[in-house]
Amino acid sequence: MLIIKDLHASVGDKPILKGINLTVKAGEVHAIMGPNGSGKSTLSNVLAGRENVTVTSGSIDYLGHDLLALEVEERAREGVFLAFQYPVEIPGVGNVYLLKAALNAQRKHRGLPELDAMDFLALVKDKMKLMEMSESMLYRAVNEGFSGGEKKRNEILQMAVLEPRLAILDETDSGLDIDALKVVANGVNSLRHPERSMILVTHYQRLLDYIKPDYVHVLAGGRIVRSGGPELAHELEKQGYAWVGDGQSGQEVSSGS
Amino acid sequence: MSMAIAHYQSEFERLGALLPWQGSSQWQLWRQEGLAHFAAQGFPSTRQEEWKYTSLTALEKLALSCAPGDSAPPVWESLEGHVLLPRARHRLVFVDGVFQPALSRLESLPPGVRVRPLSAVPAQDSAPLQAQLQAIRSRTPFTALNAAFMTEGVWVSASPGACLDEPMMVLYVTTGGGRAHHLVNAYDLGAGACLTVVEQYLGLAQDPYFVNQVTGVQLAAGAQLTHLKLQQEGARSYHIGALQAVQQGDSRLESHAFALSGAFGRNDLETALHEPGAAVVMNGLYRVNGREFQDFHTCIRHESPDCTSDEYFKGVLDGSGRAVFNGKIVVAQDAQHTASRQSNHNLLLSDQAEVDTKPQLEIFADDVKCSHGATVGQLDEDQWFYLRSRGLESDHARALLIEAFALELLSGIGDTGLRAAMDQLLRGRSHG
Numbered sequence: 001m002l003i004i005k006d007l008h009a010s011v012g013d014k015p016i017l018k019g020i021n022l023t024v025k026a027g028e029v030h031a032i033m034g035p036n037g038s039g040k041s042t043l044s045n046v047l048a049g050r051e052n053v054t055v056t057s058g059s060i061d062y063l064g065h066d067l068l069a070l071e072v073e074e075r076a077r078e079g080v081f082l083a084f085q086y087p088v089e090i091p092g093v094g095n096v097y098l099l100k101a102a103l104n105a106q107r108k109h110r111g112l113p114e115l116d117a118m119d120f121l122a123l124v125k126d127k128m129k130l131m132e133m134s135e136s137m138l139y140r141a142v143n144e145g146f147s148g149g150e151k152k153r154n155e156i157l158q159m160a161v162l163e164p165r166l167a168i169l170d171e172t173d174s175g176l177d178i179d180a181l182k183v184v185a186n187g188v189n190s191l192r193h194p195e196r197s198m199i200l201v202t203h204y205q206r207l208l209d210y211i212k213p214d215y216v217h218v219l220a221g222g223r224i225v226r227s228g229g230p231e232l233a234h235e236l237e238k239q240g241y242a243w244v245g246d247g248q249s250g251q252e253v254s255s256g257s
Numbered sequence: 258m259s260m261a262i263a264h265y266q267s268e269f270e271r272l273g274a275l276l277p278w279q280g281s282s283q284w285q286l287w288r289q290e291g292l293a294h295f296a297a298q299g300f301p302s303t304r305q306e307e308w309k310y311t312s313l314t315a316l317e318k319l320a321l322s323c324a325p326g327d328s329a330p331p332v333w334e335s336l337e338g339h340v341l342l343p344r345a346r347h348r349l350v351f352v353d354g355v356f357q358p359a360l361s362r363l364e365s366l367p368p369g370v371r372v373r374p375l376s377a378v379p380a381q382d383s384a385p386l387q388a389q390l391q392a393i394r395s396r397t398p399f400t401a402l403n404a405a406f407m408t409e410g411v412w413v414s415a416s417p418g419a420c421l422d423e424p425m426m427v428l429y430v431t432t433g434g435g436r437a438h439h440l441v442n443a444y445d446l447g448a449g450a451c452l453t454v455v456e457q458y459l460g461l462a463q464d465p466y467f468v469n470q471v472t473g474v475q476l477a478a479g480a481q482l483t484h485l486k487l488q489q490e491g492a493r494s495y496h497i498g499a500l501q502a503v504q505q506g507d508s509r510l511e512s513h514a515f516a517l518s519g520a521f522g523r524n525d526l527e528t529a530l531h532e533p534g535a536a537v538v539m540n541g542l543y544r545v546n547g548r549e550f551q552d553f554h555t556c557i558r559h560e561s562p563d564c565t566s567d568e569y570f571k572g573v574l575d576g577s578g579r580a581v582f583n584g585k586i587v588v589a590q591d592a593q594h595t596a597s598r599q600s601n602h603n604l605l606l607s608d609q610a611e612v613d614t615k616p617q618l619e620i621f622a623d624d625v626k627c628s629h630g631a632t633v634g635q636l637d638e639d640q641w642f643y644l645r646s647r648g649l650e651s652d653h654a655r656a657l658l659i660e661a662f663a664l665e666l667l668s669g670i671g672d673t674g675l676r677a678a679m680d681q682l683l684r685g686r687s688h689g
């Protein structure tokens with residue numbers, strides 16, 4: 001599904017990612033943990049195609065294509081979805097409008113007919129039930145005035161509607177209360193599928209209790225400095241990041257699978 | 258004397274006798290004074306502060322006829338799709354400066370509300386109109402030129418307490434080039450009267466033409482006027498407009514000005530909050546692209562205590578478009594407890610586009626709350642990226658964000674039908 005090889009990326013003149021290697025196979029869930037500022041969101045942004053991050057070397061292969069050659073919107077239509085750490089508010093653009101435009105853009109890309117208003121609403125309402133969201137949120141502007149938790153739910157709602165092949169969830173758990181965490185985790189779990197891969201960026205073991213990852217990686221100083229199974233997350237929870245190093249020591253660790 | 262002045266003087270000699278109410282000596286005097294005032298001042302130059310960024314040299318060179326057009330008017334079916342409120346039950350339509358009874362309709366006006374095209378006003382009834390226009394305080398060379406040549410327009414008067422409860426449409430269509438149209442709108446609302454009116458200027462002509470219009474507003478105590486001006490002028494048009502209002506106690510003016518297209522536009526919007534409790538909402542949007550130019554000069558005069566003004570203008574500038582916003586607020590010495598807010602936000606979409614924005618606060622009272630702010634910014638990268646990351650085409654995402662920026666202004670429109678119609682117009686397509 002996704003093969004990242006020796007990826008280096010900078011923001012402005014500042015190198016942030018310093019040789020990322022990661023392979024994610026279809027159906028796998030990978031968790032990425034790591035200290036603040038280590039480059040987790042930067043990696044997520046590179047995958048989604050954010051222009052202010054410059055890839056200086058390395059490659060990303062997504063389903064046999066060169067991901068870096070695709071525009072942001074092409075990636076989305078090819079099934080890449082990023083749930084943002086900080087979803088932006090867009091006053092004046094309706095939530096339901098965006099959902100429909102996004103879904104139809106993707107369907108068109110795949111040669112499927114656009115959904116009409118009725119079928120679309122039925123689909124969305126179904127997914128909203130799953131996310132335990134009130135329908136009124138559909139008719140508000142994208143994320144405008146949403147609470148932190150509501151924004152995160154809205155991201156997963158979009159994911160549920162768009163059914164991506166590769167979902168990157170950047171700290172979707174932060175800012176959620178315990179009940180909301182369960183709802184979101186439940187939503188994410190319902191989307192687990194042998195053909196769908198997920199990358200969960202998180203700081204907390206708690207999320208991984210609900211969404212069981214196949215692999216856990218530690219990103220520090222722009223590199224993956226440790227990889228392992230779910231037990232690695234427990235260790236981190238107990239010991240913090242000090243013991244894994246800062247990524248500058250040059251230790252190379254082969255990534256999951 | 259400049260060529261332009263000589264041209265308009267000779268037009269006056271040519272047409273003077275044909276202009277409305279020339280049988281009346283008061284109107285003769287009125288027109289001659291207007292012409293004299295114009296001739297004394299001529300076209301403003303960019304050396305004048307009020308016209309610093311606004312060059313009129315191209316307009317000055319055009320030898321435009323001041324006679325109304327004479328070509329056959331379009332049929333309603335061909336206009337309908339352009340009209341903001343095509344189903345309005347009260348509408349007056351003018352084509353190339355000529356009133357079109359067949360395209361207009363005035364159904365069952367409530368008692369006390371009178372709506373007339375100027376051409377339907379006999380000379381002996383026209384004195385109150387002149388009195389009302391006399392109240393226009395700020396004369397520019399263009400209001401003076403308008404006084405000399407005014408041929409058509411609409412006069413609405415509402416007696417105390419009379420209300421027209423649905424929006425009225427006044428549509429000015431220009432179908433041909435080569436002419437200058439001098440139009441007048443007068444809204445005279447008695448105590449507690451209310452009116453909602455849309456003035457739409459629609460240019461279907463490709464050649465240069467000039468619309469020079471003046472709107473005079475008198476609001477007696479407690480009267481309420483919602484005035485929406487919509488400029489969708491032609492690709493080589495010149496549009497110069499003035500709105501001048503005088504507001505008595507507790508009256509409310511809601512003014513929305515949308516300059517959506519046209520090669521050149523200049524609006525001078527002014528209201529005097531003359532008695533306590535008067536309130537004004539003055540909102541506007543200018544949109545320029547290509548080589549278009551729009552200039553809004555606004556002036557809100559707080560002349561009495563306890564008045565409020567709320568001003569919000571937005572600009573969308575693309576291509577090599579240019580715009581000017583100058584927002585003047587004058588708070589007189591005894592206008593205590595004035596509450597005044599002004600903001601101007603501009604969205605700059607290209608490196609070639611330009612905007613000059615300037616608040617101009619002249620505050621002589623001490624117990625006032627006045628705020629103002631202006632911004633010039635670009636499209637929000639985070640928002641743009643977000644929409645694209647959901648699969649939306651880059652241009653589509655951009656268009657949505659531009660729309661959203663403009664649509665925010667509509668929340669200030671009280672009339673829901675009007676707001677919905679503007680919403681649809683600004684989106685330029687139907688939302689699913």
Ligand SMILES: Nc1ncnc2c1ncn2[C@@H]1O[C@H](COP(=O)(O)OP(=O)(O)OP(=O)(O)O)[C@@H](O)[C@H]1O
Nearest residue numbers: 011014016035036037038039040041042043052085
């Ligand atoms: N636009 C930017 N300009 C300058 N520096 C940036 C920019 N974006 C990211 N950085 C820097 O890149 C580094 C990595 O940031 P990133 O957001 O990827 O960290 P993170 O691992 O997601 O952290 P967190 O756990 O706090 O979310 C940080 O030092 C950050 O300050």
Ligand SMILES: [Mg+2]
Nearest residue numbers: 040041042085
């Ligand atoms: Mg982050």
